[in-house]
Structure formats: structure tokens, C-alpha cells
Amino acid sequence: MKALSLLLIAALGVSGAFAVDRNNFKTCEQSGFCKRLRAFKPEKSQYTLNVDSVFVHGNVFSAEVVTVDLEKKNILWRYALRLSALADGTFRVEMDEADPLYPRYRTQIALEDEPKGDGLKLISQENGKLTLANTQGHKVIITTEPLKIEFVDHTGEVAVVLNENSQLVVEPLRVKTEKIGEDDEQGNAVEEPEGTWGENFKGHHDSKSRGNEGVSLDVAFPGANHVYGIPEHTDNFYLKTTTSGEPYRLYNLDVFEYELDSPMAIYGAVPVLYSHSAKRSSGVFWHNSAETWVDIVNYSEGNVVSSLVNFVTGGQKQRVDARFISESGIVDIFVLLGEKPADVFRQYTTLTGVAPIPPKFSLAYHQSRWNYNDEADVRAVDDGFDQHDIPADTLWLDIEYTDKKKYFTWDVERFRHPTEMVANLTAKGRKLVVIIDPHIKREAGYFVHEDCTEKGYYVKNKDGNDYEGWCWPGSSSYPDFFNPEVTKYYVERYRYENFPGTSKDVHIWNDMNEPSVFNGPEITMPKDCRHWKPPQDGQDGLAAYWEHRHVHNEYGQWYIRATQQGMLARSDGKYRPFILTRSTFAGTQRYAAVWTGDNAAEWGFLQASVPMCISLATAGISFCGSDVGGFFKNPDAELMTRWYQAGAYQAFFRAHSHIETKRREPWLFDATTLARIRDAVRRRYALLDFWYTLFYEHMIDGLPVTRPLFQEFPKEEATFTIDNQYLLGDKLLIRPVLEQGVTSVKLYLPAKETSTLWYDVDSYQVVTANGWINLDVTITKIPVYQRGGTVVPRKERVRRASALMANDPYTLVVALDANNTARGTVYIDDGETYEYRSNKYIYGSFDYQPTAFTYKFINEDANYPTRSWVERIVIAGIKNAPKSAKLVQGGKQTPLQMTLHRGNDVLVVRKPAASMASPWEIQFTY
Incomplete structure (x- = not known):
């Protein structure tokens, strides 16, 4: 079977040497809609909002948008614009044809639920501008001609702008004409762009029976240092200017041994983009499941485009522009007004759900x-x-x-x-x-194939027959x-x-x-x-199915x-x-x-x-x-x-x-x-x-488990471009050794201004945050530091599988901050069922103060009969050791033994035997 598989790969032109063949994958120039829309850079947007059509109801602003033939002064196309104010400081902007030839596709599976609405009011209308406000102090300023939408945060500063660079495009669906130059239904002469009704790539023909249906929108982030997101790519976490090369591509593809440091598409496509500066964070979620290309211009990078802009404006411009270009769909974009990185990350998972x-x-x-x-x-x-x-x-x-x-x-x-x-x-x-x-597998007698063939369950080809490919x-x-x-x-x-x-x-x-x-x-x-589409009355032909x-x-x-x-x-x-x-x-x-x-x-x-x-x-x-x-x-x-x-x-x-x-x-x-x-x-x-x-905790608060440093330290500019180290929650800092043969690595320890302490997880040696340090490393470990002010639960009795450790005892590592305090949490349930939804779990908090170390249930209505207990408490960074300690649990008081290690200021409370099934407190006396 191995030989057959490798022979099949070779026969189909997939590299047997397992190195990506770029010729198998399109560039923007080879992707018709990308080539066409990326080149669209008018001085003025062709889209105008019809003020007479404005209507505000509940959390929704709606209006007609039109494009006009400037020579003939007649309306070319009409569009329906809808702006919704959503909970949590989020807005949604949708723009579709007012009366499309047939429905345009709207992405179905990304959102977890219908987003919750917020209040929205039209507070002024003057000088060609409409100003709206939600209940949280954010404003939206809509310029009517040409159409531009500015989102203003609660401080009064513009955070996100749509269509400032006039690159909004929604290509209207049209009936295919018999020949080039024939008038369309409005009597306008049609000059078909290349590839309107079909494209070829490496011997494959795309029939494009609906013609061109691309959408494009530019997004500006004034004041931003960097933008992040739109995974999955293999370059830095912070996104680079693309104008002198290929845009970032979002198109899920099987790429054998994909390239490094590349904007090429690979397996994933998540069209969410975040901006950040020391002042604020914001973001946008481009709600579209078609092939998408994203251009980035960071005006502070010193590239050719930004240098020209800086020359014109007379100085360094702190701003990042982005542009989304998709092959089909509608304009459907969520604007996340943040204020901090954690806010925008949570706003996104509020929309798309949590793990x-x-x-x-x-x-x-x-x-x-x-x-x-x-x-x-x-x-x-x-x-x-x-x-x-x-x-x-x-x-x-x-x-x-x-x-x-x-x-x-x-x-x-x-x-x-x-x-x-x-x-x-x-x-x-x-x-x-x-x-x-x-x-x-298309094999007679294979029950899945027989069933799918008989019941019509397969994706269809362009002729309506079962599609056949090779895998x-x-x-x-x-x-x-x-x-x-x-x-x-x-x-x-x-x-x-x-x-x-x-x-x-x-x-x-x-x-x-x-x-x-x-x-x-x-x-x-x-x-x-062709993909299945719910049948609707009066819809046949091209309207009866979605294309891939x-x-x-x-x-x-x-x-x-x-x-x-x-x-x-x-x-x-x-x-x-x-x-x-x-x-x-x-x-x-x-x-x-x-x-x-x-x-x-x-x-x-x-x-x-x-x-x-x-x-x-x-x-x-x-x-x-x-x-x-x-x-x-x-x-x-x-x-x-x-x-x-x-x-x-x-x-x-x-x-x-x-x-x-x-x-x-x-x-x-x-x-x-x-x-x-x-x-x-x-x-x-x-x-x-x-x-x-x-x-x-991710499930309940929507925040990343793996975090960029700037999420927790949003004002430290050095963290904005660090992506070879990260945080687990807000407690552990990880810097893997990623370089061959090194004996030292550069490590950044954030929060110098607040004198944050960082503890080596093995030695408990403490380092006060001081930015970049050179750290000696050996082959036996990598730099891992626990943040001062945190408590991390551990289980030191490692067994052959995690299920066998369920009731084993805990070691609690308490890393003190500059105030000699620390906090942490622990979650316990059966590890495999949904019984936690019936309050069969423990979500406990640890709170260390110099006089007592307390364990409480965050949800007092929940409980779980764990047999786990505490066998050791390690308190790192202790300067003034207590003379005695006692455990108070279930009405009992038990004196405890302690050992002080003065070489690294560590106090070990030995075998407190506190049960994790109920609250307890360890009281210290001095």
C-alpha cells in the first residue's frame, strides 16, 4: 500500500521529494479576481449613500447605496447597506446587492449564534455626515459621498475606518451576454474583463457560470503599530507589508512540506485581523468563506509605499491599512473596538464561540x-x-x-x-x-460509497453528476x-x-x-x-445550488x-x-x-x-x-x-x-x-x-490559552513583535530553544515598570523584570518562568497515563509578587463527561496573603467528590518566614511542618494533607 500511495502521488504530480511545488498554486496574478480587484485603486470611491433612504430601528441602521455613471449621471447599481450595533462594543457592516440576479452566498457556519444586539441612535446628520452612537460610548461617522465609515472609540479617537482608500467593490451579478460589447439589461455597453466567464490554470478550466462576483474592502487602523491574525501562514505573528510582493492568501489547501516565511495559503483560513498600539487594540472579522487575499501596508515599516506616504505627509505615520479581496459573497465585516488585546480576542470568540x-x-x-x-x-x-x-x-x-x-x-x-x-x-x-x-473510495460493494451514490449524497460536478477526484x-x-x-x-x-x-x-x-x-x-x-442548497420556490438553474x-x-x-x-x-x-x-x-x-x-x-x-x-x-x-x-x-x-x-x-x-x-x-x-x-x-x-x-477558563471567558506577550503587557512596545516566546494563561512564560547548537538565548521579561518578578520553575530563582536578558541554556531544559503573584497547581506523581493520576495529590507552587501575595485557580471534574454542566465540578481559587493561604470554591453551588489532596506547598520569594502554620478545614485545626530554604528564599509546607474536595485555609503566625 505504501508503494501504491507514493506511486499515486508521483502520477498526480505531487512532489515525491516532499518539497512544495509553487507552480501547483496560484499567485495573485494567476487568480482572476485578485488580479482584477487588487489593481482597482480609484482616487474616489464610486459608492454613495442615499440620505433619503436612511432608517434606524432598534440596533440597525439601514440605507441604500448606489453607484453612478459620472458621464451619464444615471444610477448603475443599487445596494442595501446595513450597520448593526452589537453587544460588547462590536459593530457589523453588511452590503449586498439590493436586488441581485440570484442570492449571493452568505457564510453559514462561522458564527456560533446570532450576535446579540445593542442600542443604536442617530445623533446627528449634517454636512454630508451621519453620526450614530451605541450605548457604550462608541460612535460611527458615515460620510455619504463618497461612502466612508469611521468607528470612534469611547475616548473620541478614530480606531477603524472602512473605505477610506476607496477600494470598496461589490461586483454585481449579471446575465452572460452573447458577445463582447453587447448591452446589459440597463442598456450599458458591457466590456467583459478577462476571465469573466471562465478561467484556466494548469490544464484545469473553471467554468464560472455566474461570472465575476468579487468583493473588496479596505480597512484602516489609525495609530496602530502592527496588525496580527489571518492564520494560517508560516511567517511572523505580526503581519508585514505586502505591496511589493504577494498578499496573504486565505484558501484552504493541501501543501506538501509548505514553505516557511511565506504568505502562501496552507490548510487554514481564519479571516480575523487585529491591530494594536500602546494606546488601544481593535480588530475586524471578514465574514467570508470564499478564497480571499489580504494586503497589508504598515506605514512605520520603512517600505517604499510607506516612505512615499511619509514624504507627502511630512513625517512618520503610525498606521496600518489592510484590504480584503474575496472571490464571492457579500461585504460582511465585524468591527471589534476592543480597547485592549484581551478585549478584541474576547469579542471575536463571542461571535465564533469557544472551545x-x-x-x-x-x-x-x-x-x-x-x-x-x-x-x-x-x-x-x-x-x-x-x-x-x-x-x-x-x-x-x-x-x-x-x-x-x-x-x-x-x-x-x-x-x-x-x-x-x-x-x-x-x-x-x-x-x-x-x-x-x-x-x-469509489468501489462497488463499499457500503458508504453505495449509500452516497444511491441517495445522491456526493458533491456534484459542474454538469450535476457525482464529482470524482483522486486521493x-x-x-x-x-x-x-x-x-x-x-x-x-x-x-x-x-x-x-x-x-x-x-x-x-x-x-x-x-x-x-x-x-x-x-x-x-x-x-x-x-x-x-455544486453543493446542496435548501430548495426555495422559484429558484432553479444557477440559483438552485451553491458553487464550491x-x-x-x-x-x-x-x-x-x-x-x-x-x-x-x-x-x-x-x-x-x-x-x-x-x-x-x-x-x-x-x-x-x-x-x-x-x-x-x-x-x-x-x-x-x-x-x-x-x-x-x-x-x-x-x-x-x-x-x-x-x-x-x-x-x-x-x-x-x-x-x-x-x-x-x-x-x-x-x-x-x-x-x-x-x-x-x-x-x-x-x-x-x-x-x-x-x-x-x-x-x-x-x-x-x-x-x-x-x-x-478559556471556555468561560473566551481568552486564548496560549497568549502573545502584549496581551498581558499591552503598553510595552518591545512585546509587539516578540513571537518566539509566549505566555500560558497569565502565569507561565515559555521561551523554547528554537536554534541549533546554542548555549544562550535572548529572553524578554516584561513589566519592568511594575517590578514584576519572574521565577525559574526549576530552581525558584527570581529575576526582576528588566526587558531583554541573555540567558545561558543547556540541552536539558528550556527557559520557563512563573510570574510573581501567581499560584500554579502541579501533580508530581507522574504515572503512565493521565487517568491514573486523577486522584493523586497536588503540589501548589506559590510565586510571590513584590507585595508578598499570589493568586491562582484550579479546575477539577471527571475529565471525560458533560456532568460538569450539572454542577459536578470544582472551580477553586487560591489566595496567598502573608497571614493566610486560602482555598475557596468560586461557584459554591458546584462540587465534585475528588479524592485529591495537597501534599506540598512551595512558596517562592518569601522574605519573612512565619514561625508556625496550621490547616483549618472542616472545623479541624492541624499544625503543619515547614522547611525554609534560605539559598533561594523558598518555604515548603510539608504534607498539609488538605482535601481538595472542600475549602480550607492555612493560617500563618509570625
Whole structure:
């Protein structure tokens, strides 16, 4: 099967050397709408607001917008503009044709719910400007001719401007004329742009039966230092000026060994953009699922464009402009007025949702490979972790476990006893993850193919027949999850009786869901394929279906949504599923974790994984990681060590590799490297309850788990461009060693002005924040610091799987701030069910003051019968040690033993034996 797979890749022109072939993927010049609209730079916008049409009701402002032929003075097209004031300082601007030839596509799956409205009033109308205000002190100033919309924050300063650069475009839908130059329905002579009714790329023809339907809008961020977001790309977290090269591209694609430092599209497309300066943060969410290109101009970068602007304006201009260009859809943009980074990040997750708290095992270590060969191989790998004393929670099976690449089946020779195989794992507290991809093998007798063919469940080609492409199984078709009947069918496939061998401890990996089509244009589905659309009276022909061009970036999300529903249904909603996806879009966090795709065993890919996951986290997708060790090629011992050390502090922690790489289970390295890998994995397990608490808090407050430094220190300009270190919550600072052969690294310790203290997590040595420092490093560890003023829960009794640690005792690390205080939280539940929704959990707070250390329940109505207890409290940075301490819990008082380590000012409270099942207090006397 390996030979067949690699032969198939070669036959289809996908590089067998596993290096990206840029010729397989379009540039802006080769993408008709990008080339056409990027060049559109008028001196004055052609769009004008009709003042007589203005209407304000509730939280909505509506008006007609028109374009006018300046020579003939007649109206060319009419548009409907709608501006909504939403809760939490957010606005939404929508603009569609007033009477389109047929409905234009509106993205369906990104938003979690219908956004909540706020009040909106028209407070003035004069001098060609309309001023509106919401209830939170924000204003919107609309200039009527030419149309421009300014958003003013509560301080009275303009934060975001739409159409200041006159690049708003909504290309109207038109009937195809018989020949060039024929008049359209309004009697205007039509000069068709190149490619209006069809485009070619590398032997593929896109029929474009609807013609051009692109949309464009420019967005200005006055006063901004930088902008961030629009993942997924491989360059810095902060976005660079693109005017002298390619724009950033958002188009979900299967890119083998993708390029580094590139704006090229890869697997994900999340069209959210944030701006930041020391004064304020703001953002926009471009609600569109079609192929999109984004241009950036940062006027402080010193590029040619900004230099010209600065010359004209007479000085350095602090501002960033962006421009969104999409192939289809409507103008639909959310404006996030922030004020701080945490505010805009939360505003975005208010719209698109948060990640539900994952099953606890999924935050532990995962071991994968393409492919573990058979049941004996799985057993050997499982036993290997025990023999070498390395904890592991999950083993993974790639495509070769199936019966000839047919999903929901098992290979009848190599995996003959899946139920027993799974039981052997679960007896040790471990889980299994198997891959299920969207391509369905076109083979007579394969039940999924037979059902989808008979019921008409496949995506159709431009002629209305089942679309056929090529992927791992060979000839394949793709279920159309826009049809609710297809989703229902897929949900049923996950039931235990329909997928024998699975149980609640078997979870799912959705790969290739961009969708990947080896012989398709740009290795994906043709844009003129047809998707299901709800039938409506009077709609036929082009109005009866959506084309793939409209929905491409959300296809993978419909797929993982069906997977999630299926996994919930199989246990009647009792157990939390774990799903991993490669394709990402706005709102993916509601369904699945994400990894950064097919990377390589090179230092550059390790380096890229950090800003990639930071960017995804700020776009709502905190559950992110990279293939530890690199998917392609073979890492040496140093790279493997550093990748494990980095991966231990990324949310998703999985080792995975290509079928042609050397086996690289940890014990296959030399003894010294094995010991270092073991140490990295054990460090992860000691912090599992900390990770679990962070994900619970993300679920309730919407903030990233992995955070850029400027989120917590928004006024420190040095942090604005740091993306090789980050924070976990507001408590741990991580600086992975990402460079080969180094003996020191540069580390930035923020908050000098407030004398913030940072403690090395191993030695408890304290450093006062002082900006950049050079820090010596060894191969045995990476810089990790706990912020002064925090409490971090740990479990030091690391076992072979996280489930076996559920009732183990805690070590509480208290890192004191300059005022000798600290606070923290912990979350405890059963780790796998939804019982927490019935208040069966503990969300506890820790509060250390010099006189007492208190543990309380934040929600006093919730409780969980944990048997965990506190075996040690480490208080770092203590200057004045108490003489005695006693535990007060449940009406009892118990004297405690303490040990003071004066070399690093650490006080250890030994075996307080405080139960975590009820509140307690440790009282100190001096």
C-alpha cells in the first residue's frame, strides 16, 4: 500500500521529494479576481449613500447605496447597506446587492449564534455626515459621498475606518451576454474583463457560470503599530507589508512540506485581523468563506509605499491599512473596538464561540505514525512506553488501518481484533485515535460509497453528476455536508454498532479535509463543483445550488461538525469527543483541535510552530500543536530533544511522522536523548491540571490559552513583535530553544515598570523584570518562568497515563509578587463527561496573603467528590518566614511542618494533607 500511495502521488504530480511545488498554486496574478480587484485603486470611491433612504430601528441602521455613471449621471447599481450595533462594543457592516440576479452566498457556519444586539441612535446628520452612537460610548461617522465609515472609540479617537482608500467593490451579478460589447439589461455597453466567464490554470478550466462576483474592502487602523491574525501562514505573528510582493492568501489547501516565511495559503483560513498600539487594540472579522487575499501596508515599516506616504505627509505615520479581496459573497465585516488585546480576542470568540473543555487525556502526550503496522505493532509501542517509564495517553492509527482506504472499516488481516486491541489500551488508561478522511473510495460493494451514490449524497460536478477526484484510495468522491441528510447519515456511521471495534475511548482524526484532491486544481476541489442548497420556490438553474467557490474555506468545518455530532450521538451525549482537524476556518475551535500540518524535521519548522500556534490561539483556536520531530525527514538527537521540550508547552502535544521516515519512538534514540525526552514528557504531565484549568477558563471567558506577550503587557512596545516566546494563561512564560547548537538565548521579561518578578520553575530563582536578558541554556531544559503573584497547581506523581493520576495529590507552587501575595485557580471534574454542566465540578481559587493561604470554591453551588489532596506547598520569594502554620478545614485545626530554604528564599509546607474536595485555609503566625 505504501508503494501504491507514493506511486499515486508521483502520477498526480505531487512532489515525491516532499518539497512544495509553487507552480501547483496560484499567485495573485494567476487568480482572476485578485488580479482584477487588487489593481482597482480609484482616487474616489464610486459608492454613495442615499440620505433619503436612511432608517434606524432598534440596533440597525439601514440605507441604500448606489453607484453612478459620472458621464451619464444615471444610477448603475443599487445596494442595501446595513450597520448593526452589537453587544460588547462590536459593530457589523453588511452590503449586498439590493436586488441581485440570484442570492449571493452568505457564510453559514462561522458564527456560533446570532450576535446579540445593542442600542443604536442617530445623533446627528449634517454636512454630508451621519453620526450614530451605541450605548457604550462608541460612535460611527458615515460620510455619504463618497461612502466612508469611521468607528470612534469611547475616548473620541478614530480606531477603524472602512473605505477610506476607496477600494470598496461589490461586483454585481449579471446575465452572460452573447458577445463582447453587447448591452446589459440597463442598456450599458458591457466590456467583459478577462476571465469573466471562465478561467484556466494548469490544464484545469473553471467554468464560472455566474461570472465575476468579487468583493473588496479596505480597512484602516489609525495609530496602530502592527496588525496580527489571518492564520494560517508560516511567517511572523505580526503581519508585514505586502505591496511589493504577494498578499496573504486565505484558501484552504493541501501543501506538501509548505514553505516557511511565506504568505502562501496552507490548510487554514481564519479571516480575523487585529491591530494594536500602546494606546488601544481593535480588530475586524471578514465574514467570508470564499478564497480571499489580504494586503497589508504598515506605514512605520520603512517600505517604499510607506516612505512615499511619509514624504507627502511630512513625517512618520503610525498606521496600518489592510484590504480584503474575496472571490464571492457579500461585504460582511465585524468591527471589534476592543480597547485592549484581551478585549478584541474576547469579542471575536463571542461571535465564533469557544472551545468546549476537552477530555483531559487529549491534553496529555500522543504517539502517532503513518502507520503503525498491525495490532502487534500497536501492542509493542504501548508496552514500550511502560518499559521505558514514559507516560503516554494516546496511540494513533493513520490510513493503513483501514480495509484498502475505506473509512469506517478495519484491515481484515492486520487489525483483525480491534475490540481487543482497544481494550488492551484502555486497561492501562490509554486511548486510541483513528483517522477518518472525507474522500470516499469509489468501489462497488463499499457500503458508504453505495449509500452516497444511491441517495445522491456526493458533491456534484459542474454538469450535476457525482464529482470524482483522486486521493489516497484512488478514485474518490466527497460527501456534501451542506445537505443535512448527509450529516445525519455520517452521524449514524459513528455509532458503535456501525463502526465495530470503537468505544468511548476511540477518538477521531479528520485529515485531508480542505478538501484535498490530488488531481484537482491546486490539489483541491474545482470551484465550479455544486453543493446542496435548501430548495426555495422559484429558484432553479444557477440559483438552485451553491458553487464550491462560495463555500470552499468552510467545507472542512462542515465535515468536523458532522464528526462531532456523530461522536456525541454514539454515547447519547454523555462523553466529550476529541477530534483533530487539519482544515480550519472561523469557529473551528467549537469542534476540534488543530495541528500545523505536514512540517519537516528542520529547525525552521520548529521555529515556525510557535508563531503559527500563537496566531491560531488569538483567532480562537487555542488547541494547537505541531508534529513533534517533523512529519517529513529524520531529526537528529538535538532537534528531537528541543522539539519535545517545545511541544511539552504547546496545547496539542503529539509526535507524528511520515511512512518513509525512520521509526522514532523515544527509546530508539540513544540513552541520553531518551532521558531528555522522558523528562520533557513528564514535565507536561506534572502540569496537566494547570492546562486543564486554562482550557476551562478559556471556555468561560473566551481568552486564548496560549497568549502573545502584549496581551498581558499591552503598553510595552518591545512585546509587539516578540513571537518566539509566549505566555500560558497569565502565569507561565515559555521561551523554547528554537536554534541549533546554542548555549544562550535572548529572553524578554516584561513589566519592568511594575517590578514584576519572574521565577525559574526549576530552581525558584527570581529575576526582576528588566526587558531583554541573555540567558545561558543547556540541552536539558528550556527557559520557563512563573510570574510573581501567581499560584500554579502541579501533580508530581507522574504515572503512565493521565487517568491514573486523577486522584493523586497536588503540589501548589506559590510565586510571590513584590507585595508578598499570589493568586491562582484550579479546575477539577471527571475529565471525560458533560456532568460538569450539572454542577459536578470544582472551580477553586487560591489566595496567598502573608497571614493566610486560602482555598475557596468560586461557584459554591458546584462540587465534585475528588479524592485529591495537597501534599506540598512551595512558596517562592518569601522574605519573612512565619514561625508556625496550621490547616483549618472542616472545623479541624492541624499544625503543619515547614522547611525554609534560605539559598533561594523558598518555604515548603510539608504534607498539609488538605482535601481538595472542600475549602480550607492555612493560617500563618509570625
